[in-house]
Amino acid sequence: MSRIALPQYLANADVAPELQSIILGLADVSINISKSLAKGALAGILGAAGAENVQGEDQKKLDVIANDMIKDALAAIPAVRGLASEEETDVVPCHTNGSFLVTFDPLDGSSNIDINSMVGTIFSVLPHSGTEVVTEQDFLQPGRHQSAAGYVLYGPSVMLVLSIGKGVVMFTLDQDVNNYLMTDAEVAIPADAKEFSINMSNQRHWVAPMQDYIADLMAGKDGPRGKDFNMRWVAAMVADVHRILCRGGLFTYPWDSRKPDQAGKLRLMYEANPMGYLVEQAGGEVWTPDGKILDIQPEHIHQRVPVILGAANEVALCVDYHQR
Ligand code: AHG
Ligand code: MN
Ligand code: MN
Secondary structure (H helix, E strand, O other): OOOOEHHHHHHHOOOOHHHHHHHHHHHHHHHHHHHHHHHHHHHOOOOEEEEEOOOOOEEEHHHHHHHHHHHHHHHOOOOEEEEEEOOOOOOEEOOOOOOEEEEEEEEEOHHHHHHOOOEEEEEEEEEOOOOOOOOHHHHOOOHHHOOEEEEEEEOOOEEEEEEOOOOOEEEEEEOOOOEEEEEEOOOOOOOOOOEEEOOHHHHHHOOHHHHHHHHHHHOHHHOOOOOOOEEOOOOOHHHHHHHHHHHOOEEEEOOOOOOOOOOOOOEHHHHHHHHHHHHHHOOOEEEOOOOEHHHOOOOOOOOEOOEEEEOHHHHHHHHHHHHO
16 A cells, blocks of 8 residues: 655645744754664763753653754755753744744653653644744744644654644555655544543542542443443653554643642643644543633743543533533
């Protein structure tokens, strides 16, 4: 069976050549990142980098390596007006004629690096319509404005999952020829869920409605939901959302009373918005307790947000517990 390669998909879908160049550039650099990850300890790239990022988190060597690789790749693409990364304090201006801005999480799930577990790269492409030399202000667009979004999952196989606003497609890396080939043309999340995903160890720090909602899931057949739920937590948003795109379910990372001034753990512009765009494009829902995430007007490139996403009916119910 002959499969459609990523460049062919983009051409068939009439994606603007500038946008194609960005998606293909990200795909190429992700292949190089996957090779570094595969070498692991042999390449001496595991462990801490010995520095902190702007969010006060300890950087792993691979956070820095992946960030530098993606930054260099994007800076070489004329269509990129500017970029913003989890691992960069400020936005980085690129080409003054570029039409697009790119935000990215170079390595998502960093705590999995040293245990040879799944990690990913998340990216979001926004149109540029602001100043000649980009400023942070130019990036502060609602997720609804994204021109494309996606992620690469570095798992047993390397997969690139993409939306250009025409549904969600999945590609798998053919490692022999370094080509991403389409392996799922129409990703859809069922409206009802059988599985949920949350870091249960934080339970006592959530708001009461979230505690009540999860308690009712945990009560299974004997509780108000009248059915049993399964639970999974990979500790890499990419991998948890990938599972939801493959077989459904609900994912949430709620607000936590230990950091009352922090809206949540996940970052709006390079985690929640791109993953949210994919989930909505696959028929799912993406909310905070107060409203749809893709409608949020960002105030800062590194701002955080509580996230409830996945199966439409389950997300609606979880939000309803908060709004009752
Ligand atoms: P990152 O490695 O880019 O900082 O993101 C990690 C995030 C997200 O991917 C994941 O869902 C969550 O942190 C895991 O958090 P816990 O450590 O609470 O499990
Ligand atoms: Mn992340
Ligand atoms: Mn990261």
